[in-house]
Amino acid sequence: MSRLYAVIGSVCDVSRRAVWRGSPSIPPLLALLPAGLTRVFAAGKKDLIDFPVLNEDELEEQFVRGSGPGGQATNKTSNCVVLKHIPTGIVVKCHQTRSVDINRKRARGIMREKLDVAYKGELSEVLVKKKESVLRKQEKKKKAHENLERKRLFKEALVADSKHGNDSV
């Protein structure tokens, strides 16, 4: 079951005439890999992560630049990118940086994470990592608790010994 992430907010000035178009091909590592689940290096992450590869043909990109001619004739600072994955209807909005190019790349990275969750459900990387982190925390708590118990029992043993008149260490 795919989830629709409705993220178009008022930050993107959607009252302007927006252009939806098939995504122009961008030359990142993503576009050159074969289709299907492939191991790729997600930028900035140490682990190898199995995120789905994006097919640019399935994406629609909206960049709000107004109805003007663009290019040298316009100087706008809005650089919000909205990316829609047509098959699932998942929408990602990114305005994290002041560079349109970087926002486009990040939007694709986020899209891949969302697709991973949508496709793999329980088995998705994001959820698996979350579970692992929760398990680690539980282990830690358990160990800490056991340590405290050991200390408590040791102390009780000491007290009991001294009551019986034994020399304490």
Add this chain to the structure above:
Amino acid sequence: MWRRSFSAGYRCLGRRRIGPKGTWASRAARACSVPASPAGGISALQALDVWEELFEERGVSEPKHSADHIVAHLLGAKTRESLGRRNLTEILSRERTEQLWELCTRRLSRMPVQYVIEQWDFRDLTLKMRPPVFIPRPETEELVELVLMDLEKTCGQAEEGADAPLTCLEVGCGSGAISLSLLSSLPQLKAIALDRSQDAVDLTRENASSLGLQDRLQIYHIDVMKDPEAVLRLCSPVSALVSNPPYLFSEDMLSLEPEILRFEDPSALDGGQDGLDVIRQILTMAPKVLSDHGRAYLEVDPRHPRLIRRWVEANVEELRYVETRHDITGRPRFCILQKRDIRKGP
């Protein structure tokens, strides 16, 4: 509470010089009255509200984005999104508040945000900005991607062990965005950048130094329209020629928004009657500076690609029109041409 204190504190700015090239004193006198900075403390969030509203009132384009960028910059961030809740709700110091008022007042005069905060980002670089040097546009980031795609392939195909010098030439470098971006992404690249504006040459040099790329970039103050031979004397054949040349039609100059008309160098924009004056000059020069199979990459007006193709086919035998690429808004924006050896044919 602070809103009421504003209406009581309106005062006229009067004549005032803003920025190194500021000449808008008379305009300032006309569009005076700026709210006084509040006597009591104000948070960034409140300041954002005030200035967004004021920008909107005064017809300043992108009122919200303008306020967001200026406030974020003042607080040491790039975007409003990256400001934490604490930053936004903390009361600003007196000094900070005055700085904020100063910057936002500049924006009231329609000074582009990039000049107000004196910097902007281009791909993964942060560059200094200064009027009247042309501010890089987002479309041009895609131009860099196109060049990189090809140059990376060239590097990949180079023979192992061969230290093939990879050089590119940029005509009309402005702030240095294109050249510096290419250099930053390709450690083995060397670049030559030209501009007819001394201001642009100076700014490119500053940006190159800030980014530690000055050793791989040569910058020259040359006007290709007046002195094309100077370019030929400069460099041995280059693998790529890149340019975002002035490409606006002269008649369109007058309808430009105030941000551009009042603050950016018109000679960085005006391409003549059909917008192709500088482009034609560059393409005439291209075969003489490019190595065999070297490519020229241009950003142009959407009306240009078919005109350029026709003109090149009729006038520059040594150049083959490879393809037109579109920008993110779907407009034909980039022309790629390749030098061919006319003796060997296409």
